[in-house]
Amino acid sequence: MTSKKTLIFQGEMASSSAHSRISNLQNHLSPLEANNKLRSLVKISPQVSEALSNGRAVVALESTIISHGMPYPQNLQTAKEVESIVRENGAVPATIAILNGVPCIGLSEEELERLASLGKSVQKTAGRDIAHVVATRGNGATTVSATLFFASMVGIQVFVTGGIGGVHRHANHTMDISSDLTALGRTPIAVISAGVKSILDIPKTLEYLETQEVYVAAYKSDEFPAFFTEKSGCKAPSRVNSPEECARVIDANIKLNRQAGILFAVPIPKQHSAAGNLIESATQRALTEAREKNVTGNAETPFLLARVNELTGGTSLAANIALVKNNALIGSQIAVALSQLM
Numbered sequence: 001m002t003s004k005k006t007l008i009f010q011g012e013m014a015s016s017s018a019h020s021r022i023s024n025l026q027n028h029l030s031p032l033e034a035n036n037k038l039r040s041l042v043k044i045s046p047q048v049s050e051a052l053s054n055g056r057a058v059v060a061l062e063s064t065i066i067s068h069g070m071p072y073p074q075n076l077q078t079a080k081e082v083e084s085i086v087r088e089n090g091a092v093p094a095t096i097a098i099l100n101g102v103p104c105i106g107l108s109e110e111e112l113e114r115l116a117s118l119g120k121s122v123q124k125t126a127g128r129d130i131a132h133v134v135a136t137r138g139n140g141a142t143t144v145s146a147t148l149f150f151a152s153m154v155g156i157q158v159f160v161t162g163g164i165g166g167v168h169r170h171a172n173h174t175m176d177i178s179s180d181l182t183a184l185g186r187t188p189i190a191v192i193s194a195g196v197k198s199i200l201d202i203p204k205t206l207e208y209l210e211t212q213e214v215y216v217a218a219y220k221s222d223e224f225p226a227f228f229t230e231k232s233g234c235k236a237p238s239r240v241n242s243p244e245e246c247a248r249v250i251d252a253n254i255k256l257n258r259q260a261g262i263l264f265a266v267p268i269p270k271q272h273s274a275a276g277n278l279i280e281s282a283t284q285r286a287l288t289e290a291r292e293k294n295v296t297g298n299a300e301t302p303f304l305l306a307r308v309n310e311l312t313g314g315t316s317l318a319a320n321i322a323l324v325k326n327n328a329l330i331g332s333q334i335a336v337a338l339s340q341l342m
Contacts, residue, residue, distance in 0.1 A: 059158050062146075
């Protein structure tokens, strides 16, 4: 026979268990509260914070292109010019980096100067490296995957970069596939890039993005661009023709609560694509040298881009800067169009 005390105890236990389940459910159902806790771990610039609070257009920018993409002071000048383009087109730039272990969303002029002057001594930081750089109070320049993580954390919907990483050539032997692709597959942010770098295997990269359920569209083109050139020989999975159309796609993606990202591939401006054959020839030579020197992993892309720049007498770097600025222009227009829908 069950005693009254036992029944009371069992009732309390059941109540406690139910309360625990409800509490856990509330945690799952309160992403805003969880997001606020995450936000407390990062430093958001006053301009970016105000823009986000007021529903204004914000464009995330990565920082690896500053630290590892070109020498000082050209890197600083380019970073400032890209931010200016974003502002001139009605959006607020949010360059993202980790400084002294603190993730920064939007950099001051002093912070931008510091990052640029430190150059390659700053750790190239992909998503996997974030916790270590923060824990050791290091300095980190964010790649696409890390920038996606922080942009998503604070609610930025549009991210501009030069080109995303992808499936490397000979990946069937090396398994070298950029974490940019998996990050895009699980982060509902629109990335505006000039496609993927021509040093990569573009057909396999497009296949991998399809597997990750990433919506891919070429901007005003039926062909997927190859970073330094307008054409890659690969048909784009889809096509978009205006910033407003891009914004509607992003808006629908958000409202449908899809957890995968979007890639808008913007061809390099025509006046800078003429050198494509020269750059492609230099790329093939650089790839051969990288294999001979056993340059692999996250050291490969900086090596290849630097070597291609040497072999082309600076032509590839000029093209790189031009396409990043063009992406910033288009990305800002998309961000403004999106802000008018939300």
